[in-house]
Amino acid sequence: MTSSRRPLVMGVLNVTPDSFSDGARFLDVESALAQARRLIGEGADILDVGGESTRPGAEPVSADEEIARVVPVIEAIRRMSDVRLSVDTMKPAVARAALAAGAQMWNDVTALAGSPESLAVAAEAGCEVVLMHMQGKPRTMQRRPHYDDVVIEVAAFLAARADEAMAAGVARERIWLDPGLGFGKTAAHSLALLRELGRLTTLGFPVLVGASRKSFVGALAVDGSGPGDRLGGSIAAALLAVRAGAAAVRVHDVAATRQALAILSAVEQGTDDA
DSSP states (O other): SSSSOOOOOEEEEEOOOOOOOTTSSSSSHHHHHHHHHHHHHTOOOOOEEEOOOOSSSOOOOOHHHHHHHHHHHHHHHHHHHHEEEEOOSOHHHHHHHHHTTTTOOOTTTTOOOSSOOOOOHHHHTTOEEEEEEEEEEETTSSSSSSOSSHHHHHHHHHHHHHHHHHHHHOOOGGGGOOTTTSSSOHHHEEEEEEEEHHHHTSSOBBEEEOOOHHHHHHHTTTOOOOOOOOOHHHHHHHHHHHTTTTTTESSSSSHHHHHHHHHHHHHHHHHHHH
8 A cells, every 4th residue: 555544444325215226225314323333333434424316317306305314314323423424415505414413524526516605615614525526417427428538637627626625715634536436437437547546646635436336347347237246346446446545445345345455454564464
């Protein structure tokens, strides 16, 4: 690994009826809380709570509906644990409500460009922000995505968004970057970003990579037709991201990922106890 600091593992907690991998499994607070306990027990450093699906073709939901989904879950987790909490949303109103409920991070697939208010809300909150690259919108992003050079274009976009966030008052040390694997990208685009992730890590911000169970993993797998069949490929992508300098990986399978990262760390550091 490029850093002696252990990479963080962000566990996915979708409280939606239509997410691509685990939609409708954790809709009520009790089932979401039980999943949160499981992810924390498996070693998640951060829980990313989302109330609106951003899978290809997903339909948007109102801010009120999204708040009703995520805020009770965040409040319940916060009463149970001091684990770091992230809210996965494009909407500043949802982010504001989630942060007030106990979240500390705003994970935004639009890189705080989804609303004219987003930058100001993030700056005022003083929270950590994840700026992700996405070509297009969730409903249309996988309709023939095109780049002249995906690595150069994604790096330039994220650098520009980071500059805009800092100009708006977001502290540099609060900013994370995410290349947005699978968001307006073909499998070849996502693989190129993994291969040259160092182009992003040299921008000077911690990088979060989310490859878990995504369709590009399934496209390469022998039997990866369904999201639940993509564990091996997801772990391989996480290990490649960490070796390239990613500071965190966003995953559905926390225990398996932590186990793989422990082996990688032991091998690279020359120890025999992970």
